[in-house]
């Protein structure tokens with residue numbers, strides 16, 4: 001049995017906790033919940049059949065030898081704050097706020113620690129499809145990886161970069177390209193919404209070679225990610241039209257489902273897909 005601690009009890013953390021509780025996430029048990037807003041963890045814990053402990057802080061989780069995997073479902077800042085400590089404590093780390101890895105120094109430190117401590121980082125495919133094929137395609141030459149992300153303008157409300165560009169998202173009446181550049185820059189400028197850019201970059205040809213276009217589109221209601229890849233394998237186009245998660249309209253429901261499946265894969269004996 002693998003013991004799990006979930007850090008962040010929002011949309012993804014709650015969905016994952018319930019899935020573990022219902023036995024949908026394989027042979028795993030939920031040992032801890034932790035949230036900077038303690039009441040969120042307490043409320044979630046009390047709604048579950050098998051009640052996990054509510055941790056007071058990350059150290060409580062890291063000092064418990066029974067915990068095998070820490071799941072981050074919080075923010076990119078939390079990934080940076082806890083990431084190395086989790087791995088140094090000898091625990092595997094599942095990361096949802098993938099955008100944190102835009103910082104190359106941080107990414108390289110994590111890679112070194114993984115090797116030193118013989119532990120693992122798991123990145124769920126999240127809100128896009130095609131990661132399986134991109135990983136396989138990257139075994140050979142790839143000419144191009146491109147992501148086009150289209151979201152309703154409200155999804156960009158409060159984004160600093162959009163504000164600095166002088167764009168008022170409430171006044172957008174036709175599709176506006178907010179950003180065109182590398183996956184690394186996209187993850188830096190859109191820390192909340194474009195985690196998938198970094199996931200795609202890490203799966204394929206890297207964060208600097210992966211091209212990203214971000215569009216605020218008042219004609220769409222869903223978060224839409226298009227992935228275009230060309231290489232020695234041929235060509236690939238994947239379009240994912242995401243419904244929002246019931247508890248957080250900024251998060252795609254598929255991201256939470258993908259986290260459940262990634263956890264389940266840890267104990268699956270018959271594994272399908274790259």
Ligand SMILES: NC(=O)c1ccc[n+]([C@@H]2O[C@H](COP(=O)([O-])OP(=O)(O)OC[C@H]3O[C@@H](n4cnc5c(N)ncnc54)[C@H](O)[C@@H]3O)[C@@H](O)[C@H]2O)c1
Nearest residue numbers: 008010011012035036073074075078096097126127251255
């Ligand atoms: N990989 C993907 O495809 C993908 C898709 C959607 C969302 N995400 C990312 O996953 C993360 C979680 O998403 P969500 O929709 O569940 O968010 P959410 O806002 O619903 O929940 C986040 C929770 O984390 C808590 N939190 C914040 N900082 C913390 C810290 N330092 N320590 C402990 N708890 C902390 C918050 O209080 C909140 O309860 C976000 O960073 C989001 O951008 C990734």
